[in-house]
Structure formats: C-alpha cells, structure tokens
Amino acid sequence: MIEIKDLSKSFEDLAALKNVNIKVNKGSVYGLVGSNGAGKTTLLKTMVGVYQGDQGTCCIEGQEVFENVEIKAKIIFIPDALYFFSTYSVRDMAKFYSNIYPSWNQQRFNKLKEAFGIDINKKINRLSKGMQRQVAFWLALSTMPEYLILDEPLDGLDPVMRQKVKNLIIQDVAEREMTVLISSHNLRELEDLCDTIGILHQGTLVLEKELDDLKSDVHKIQVAFKEDVPEQILQDAQILYEEIRGSVKLFIIRGNKEELTKQFNKHNPMILDILPLTLEEIFIYEMGGIGYAIENIII
Numbered sequence: 058m059i060e061i062k063d064l065s066k067s068f069e070d071l072a073a074l075k076n077v078n079i080k081v082n083k084g085s086v087y088g089l090v091g092s093n094g095a096g097k098t099t100l101l102k103t104m105v106g107v108y109q110g111d112q113g114t115c116c117i118e119g120q121e122v123f124e125n126v127e128i129k130a131k132i133i134f135i136p137d138a139l140y141f142f143s144t145y146s147v148r149d150m151a152k153f154y155s156n157i158y159p160s161w162n163q164q165r166f167n168k169l170k171e172a173f174g175i176d177i178n179k180k181i182n183r184l185s186k187g188m189q190r191q192v193a194f195w196l197a198l199s200t201m202p203e204y205l206i207l208d209e210p211l212d213g214l215d216p217v218m219r220q221k222v223k224n225l226i227i228q229d230v231a232e233r234e235m236t237v238l239i240s241s242h243n244l245r246e247l248e249d250l251c252d253t254i255g256i257l258h259q260g261t262l263v264l265e266k267e268l269d270d271l272k273s274d275v276h277k278i279q280v281a282f283k284e285d286v287p288e289q290i291l292q293d294a295q296i297l298y299e300e301i302r303g304s305v306k307l308f309i310i311r312g313n314k315e316e317l318t319k320q321f322n323k324h325n326p327m328i329l330d331i332l333p334l335t336l337e338e339i340f341i342y343e344m345g346g347i348g349y350a351i352e353n354i355i356i
C-alpha cells in the first residue's frame with residue numbers, strides 16, 4: 058500500500074505540495090489529474106524517492122521511500138521525459154535492469170518482445186519517441202514491479218499500442234495485484250484504467266473519489282413537463298447544473314438513480330431520460346460545484 062500523509066514540498070518560496078494525503082491500496086489503480094503546475098510530477102517524484110518531502114511522510118508498505126533501497130527495488134517509475142543511456146541498445150538496457158532489479162523476469166521480457174516487436178539490438182536513442190516509450194513499458198513490466206508509477210504514460214503511443222499497454226497493465230493488476238498510480242491530463246484514458254481518481258489543484262488534493270461512487274452518484278436528466286418543473290423536485294434535489302433546451306430541461310443531479318426516477322415520475326413528466334455521465338462531465342460539474350476553474354484541468 059502507498060500512504061502519503063500531510064506531505065508538503067516547496068521549491069524555494071514556491072509551495073508545490075501542501076499537506077497532501079493519499080492512500081493507494083494494493084492492487085488498485087489510482088488516477089491523478091490536475092492542471093499544469095498543479096504538483097503532479099513533484100508528488101510522483103516524492104513518492105518514488107527522487108525528492109524528499111519537507112514535511113509529512115511518504116511510505117510504501119509502511120516504510121519511508123526516500124533512500125530506501127529495498128522498497129525502491131519494488132517500484133518502477135516511468136517519467137514523462139524518458140532517459141536512456143545514449144549508446145545502449147534495448148538488449149543492453151535489459152541487461153542493466155536485470156542487474157539492478159532482483160525481480161527481473163527474462164521470460165517475461167522475451168514474451169513481451171512479441172507484443173512490442175522492436176529489434177532488441179537497436180540503439181534506443183535512435184528509435185522514435187513512441188517506440189522509446191514502448192521500450193520503457195517493456196523494461197518496466199519485465200521487472201514485475203509491485204508498484205508502477207506513471208507520469209503521462211501513454212503520450213506518443215499510437216492508438217493500437219495504447220490499448221495494448223493498457224491491457225498489459227490491467228493484466229498485471231488482475232493477476233498479481235500490482236499497484237498503479239497514473240498522472241494524466243486525459244480523463245478518458247483514466248476512465249478505462251482507474252478505480253480511484255484524485256484531483257490536485259495548486260498543490261492541494263481537492264477531490265478524491267472511487268470511480269464507481271462518482272458514476273453512481275451523479276446523473277444527467279432530461280425532462281419535460283406540461284408546465285414548469287415542479288418546485289418540490291428543485292427543492293429536494295442536489296442540482297449541480299441546469300439548462301433549458303427548448304421545452305426540455307437538462308439537469309445534472311447528485312443522488313440515487315432509483316430515488317430520482319421515483320421523484321420525477323411522481324409529477325407525470327412527458328419526457329424523462331436518465332443518462333450516464335462520462336468521467337470528464339462528472340469532474341466538470343463536481344469541480345464547478347466547489348468553485349474551481351476547470352478549463353485547464355481536462356483536455
């Protein structure tokens with residue numbers, strides 16, 4: 058389990074993280090979103106022990122990560138800007154990884170060769186950006202990490218490869234309870250992978266929820282009545298957003314679906330559609346509800 062408690066980190070007079078608390082359970086996939094400069098990379102780098110926090114704790118399996126060789130051997134971090142030794146081929150890099158990660162699995166590496174289809178004798182720095190990212194995943198997954206920490210992981214991969222990599226991650230989570238934390242601007246991508254989502258805003262974690270709770274909690278309702286919408290519904294419901302579209306009213310409402318359906322049906326609507334929201338829509342309305350500017354958070 059990853060457990061971050063009251064973590065703060067500043068760069069000179071800039072507070073990049075302010076009292077952040079996050080818990081990622083074993084075998085779960087946590088998605089971290091936030092606008093540019095929100096502190097995501099700083100959080101990830103502190104989590105994997107590249108940075109030391111100024112205050113608070115950052116523990117994996119109950120032990121501080123910073124300068125902890127034993128814990129670091131269980132973690133793989135794929136940063137947004139990849140780094141490989143300039144003269145190394147894929148084969149050389151695999152040898153390097155096998156020397157530093159006790160859990161390196163050569164059989165897995167050989168098997169994944171089919172998935173990635175890259176010549177292992179090629180110098181990594183001569184490969185395209187997307188191919189280099191494939192190599193990063195290939196090496197990472199061959200170490201059989203217990204904790205996989207990813208910063209903008211799928212950027213630069215083509216759609217087929219994106220899906221392949223997602224499937225490989227899901228497979229490792231399902232088969233051996235790998236714990237994953239992903240920072241991304243792409244909520245559509247996170248929706249397929251994550252069970253919990255956290256939003257970081259100006260160094261503070263402003264929202265954290267399980268995806269299932271988020272999805273079962275908020276609904277898009279299109280409704281039309283002969284006359285105006287009955288006042289009683291408006292008083293009782295927790296409305297995050299409303300809009301008039303001709304004779305149809307659109308509401309984004311928080312609440313239990315069956316309960317809401319019952320409430321609306323009591324007043325004999327001419328039209329009543331209760332539609333699911335995408336994760337992107339949920340966050341727009343949730344964040345709107347608590348007063349944060351959302352425009353930069355989601356692409």
Ligand SMILES: Nc1ncnc2c1ncn2[C@@H]1O[C@H](COP(=O)(O)OP(=O)(O)OP(=O)(O)O)[C@@H](O)[C@H]1O
Pocket residue numbers: 068071073091092093094095096097098099100
């Ligand atoms: N090494 C550093 N030295 C000084 N300031 C830094 C350093 N790293 C990050 N910062 C500052 O800390 C803040 C958080 O940066 P960080 O890279 O963590 O944000 P982010 O959420 O990952 O942003 P993005 O989505 O743009 O990648 C920013 O204001 C950034 O300028």
